[in-house]
Every structure is written in structure tokens, then in C-alpha cells.
Amino acid sequence: MKLIEGQLIHRRYRLDSRLAQGGMGEVWKGYDIQLGREVAIKALRSDVTNAEAKLRRLRAEAHNSANLAHPNIAALFEYYEHDGIGFLIMEYVPSKSLADLFHSKGAMDPIELLPILIQTARGLFVAHSHGVIHRDVKPANIMVSDTGEVKITDFGVSYSTGQGQITQDGMVVGTAQYISPEQAQGQQATPQSDIYSLGVVAYEGLAGHRPFTGTTPVDIAAAHVNNPVPPLPDSVDVQLREFVMSMLAKDPLDRPKDALVVSRTLARIERRLLDQQTEMANTAMATSGNRLPRRVTSTPRIVLEAPASRLGGNKQ
Structure with a gap:
């Protein structure tokens, strides 16, 4: 069955335009x-090899996504x-991906990046609470709207603790540039694996490049296993630097306890950075001697002047 524009699926859903096509x-x-x-609409092509196995994977994606109702996760409406x-x-998400933002911006201001990471961590915590491991957290699967709202997409290679074996033992699942060391070694992914991948996303957003590169995906995956993570730039806030590096610990036990800890810790850092930014703006205003203009009335002559301390500065 070949899918074409204008085709009606399930007597209800009209195909308007193809967005992407891949191996599955x-x-x-x-x-x-x-x-x-x-x-x-995500559809399994009829001309794929080993179609039955891939259909089982699509069913697993539907099963894993079915109960993940959260503002930061793209919703599943139906499977048939x-x-x-x-x-x-x-759910159709008409937004740019974080990969698009990285491509256009390079390194991002932490004040802009942190809300994206916080929302992603919240969505992952909900998935993990339902026993679902995403296994492919990367910028291309994090959609960001113009108003800053985040949606995690594509649970296509996700794993649920309640599902049967789909991938073969020892098979590597994930994207090499963002894969955790344990996934790269063919071990079972855990919530800490998703935290590691989100740590790679955070590193890329702060540094403007990924921590590991290589000529082949195998080289990159091996680097995640064997090579120390290069330090983040000194210009990055020290607490933020240290926390992102903890997310990138080789041993899953050395990473944050769960994605809720990640979201809360990053939120505290964001609040502190915002407070510092506000304080610096207020200090700059006070230093510049910015005052309201004098207002003079007729007889009797009264001068009204608002002191700088009452102006409130550049509130954010």
C-alpha cells in the first residue's frame, strides 16, 4: 500500500504532506x-524488509506512549x-527542533537553554515513572515552540520495563553522538541512560559542540565508553558546569538520582542566574546615575525628584 497526498486513512485522517521518511x-x-x-501520522512502509519485526516495534512505541500524558511529551491519539x-x-508539533536551534545559534545563553533542559527533564521523569526509557534523547527529538514550550517526540526505540524482548541481546540502540556508555556496550538502558543523553544535549548547547566526535558512529560510541569528557568552557557558570559533568559520569550510579533531580537542580541554577542578571542590571542603572527628570510647577516653586532607589531597575 503506497501512501499518497489526499489519501484518507481510517476514514478519518487525511494525508496532507510527507514530513520525513526513514528505514522503518x-x-x-x-x-x-x-x-x-x-x-x-507515522506509518510503517509496506516495502520494508523484516516488516513483522518492525511492526512489533511500532506496536511497542504505541504501547509505551499511550499513557504518557504530559505537557512536555507529544501525545499519542490513536494506533491501528x-x-x-x-x-x-x-499530536502535530509545528515547532523547530532543538537541533535546528543549535544549528542556527551555536552555543546558547544558559538563560535560554536551561528552560528547555528543565522541561525535557520533566517529561523524561514522567516517562521513567511509567517504566518507559526513551533511549534516543537528542536535540532532533526535542521540539521547541516560539514561546519556549518543549515537546519530547519519537519513542520509536523506547523500552518499557513491562514489554517483552524486541531487540537482540547486545544490540546497540540509540544515536552514537548522544548514546550512554552502557547503551554503547549493548547493556540495558535505564533512566540514568536518558539522563546521560540529556547531559550530552546540555553540553552541546553550552559549548557549541558535542563532547565526542569521530569518523564513524562506532568511533564516537567508543569515545563515550572510554574517553574522559572534555571540560566545558570556563565561561560557563561553575555550578552548571559541574552538574552537567555529573550527568555525563561514565558510571550510571554517579549520575543524578533521577530526572526530577535534574529538573529541580537546573531550575535552581536558572533562578540564581536570573537573579544575578537582574542584580547586575540594577547595579548598572545605579552606577549610570539614571534618574527621573525634574518636574517644575508654577508658584510656589516645588521640585519633585524620584530617587534612583525607587525606580526598581530593569526587573526581569
Whole structure:
């Protein structure tokens, strides 16, 4: 079955435009004609090899995503199969990915980056609380709206503690540039594996580049296992630097306890950096002697002047 524009799926979902196509399937922007809303439709292509195994993976993705109702996770609306093809009907997220932001901005100001990391950690904590490990946390799977809202997408290689074995023992699952050392060695992923991958995302956002590079994915994965993480720039706040490096510990036991700890710690750092920024702005205003202009009335002559201490400075 070949999917084409304008095709109606399940007598309800219209295929409008293909967004992406990969080895497992394709993703379309669609329209739910019953509810009058845009949707994303992920479909397993009929011409893939080993289709039954990949269909099991799609079913697992649907199962793992079904109960993850959270503002920072792209919602799954429906899953069904027809004529040997599986369809995931998901929330359409018309946003740029964090990978797009990294490409356009390079290193980001922590004040801009931290809210994205905090929201991602919150979404991951909810997934982990339901026994779901994402296993492919990377900038391309973190969508960021113009208003700064974050949605985690693509649970296509996720693992649930309640599901049966899908991947073979020792098989490496994940993206080499962001993979945890234990995943790179074919071990079972845990919540700490997702925390490591988010640590790589944080490192890239702060430094403007990933911690490890190589000529092949195997070289990069090996570096995650064997090489020490290069230090972050000295210009990065020391507490933020140290915490991101703790997320990148080789031993999962040395990483933060869970993603909730990550979100709360990063939120405290964000608050402190915002307070420092506000204090610096107020100090700059006081130093410049910025005062309100004098206002003079007629007889009797009265001069009204607002002292700088009452201006409040540049509040944020």
C-alpha cells in the first residue's frame, strides 16, 4: 500500500504532506476531519524488509506512549493497523527542533537553554515513572515552540520495563553522538541512560559542540565508553558546569538520582542566574546615575525628584 497526498486513512485522517521518511516508515502531516485538527501520522512502509519485526516495534512505541500524558511529551491519539500497515496518530508539533536551534545559534545563553533542559527533564521523569526509557534523547527529538514550550517526540526505540524482548541481546540502540556508555556496550538502558543523553544535549548547547566526535558512529560510541569528557568552557557558570559533568559520569550510579533531580537542580541554577542578571542590571542603572527628570510647577516653586532607589531597575 503506497501512501499518497489526499489519501484518507481510517476514514478519518487525511494525508496532507510527507514530513520525513526513514528505514522503518514515514511521517506525514495530516488532518483529523472528525475533530478538525492537524495531526502527525507515522506509518510503517509496506516495502520494508523484516516488516513483522518492525511492526512489533511500532506496536511497542504505541504501547509505551499511550499513557504518557504530559505537557512536555507529544501525545499519542490513536494506533491501528490495516492491511498489514501500522499507523500512529500523534499530536502535530509545528515547532523547530532543538537541533535546528543549535544549528542556527551555536552555543546558547544558559538563560535560554536551561528552560528547555528543565522541561525535557520533566517529561523524561514522567516517562521513567511509567517504566518507559526513551533511549534516543537528542536535540532532533526535542521540539521547541516560539514561546519556549518543549515537546519530547519519537519513542520509536523506547523500552518499557513491562514489554517483552524486541531487540537482540547486545544490540546497540540509540544515536552514537548522544548514546550512554552502557547503551554503547549493548547493556540495558535505564533512566540514568536518558539522563546521560540529556547531559550530552546540555553540553552541546553550552559549548557549541558535542563532547565526542569521530569518523564513524562506532568511533564516537567508543569515545563515550572510554574517553574522559572534555571540560566545558570556563565561561560557563561553575555550578552548571559541574552538574552537567555529573550527568555525563561514565558510571550510571554517579549520575543524578533521577530526572526530577535534574529538573529541580537546573531550575535552581536558572533562578540564581536570573537573579544575578537582574542584580547586575540594577547595579548598572545605579552606577549610570539614571534618574527621573525634574518636574517644575508654577508658584510656589516645588521640585519633585524620584530617587534612583525607587525606580526598581530593569526587573526581569
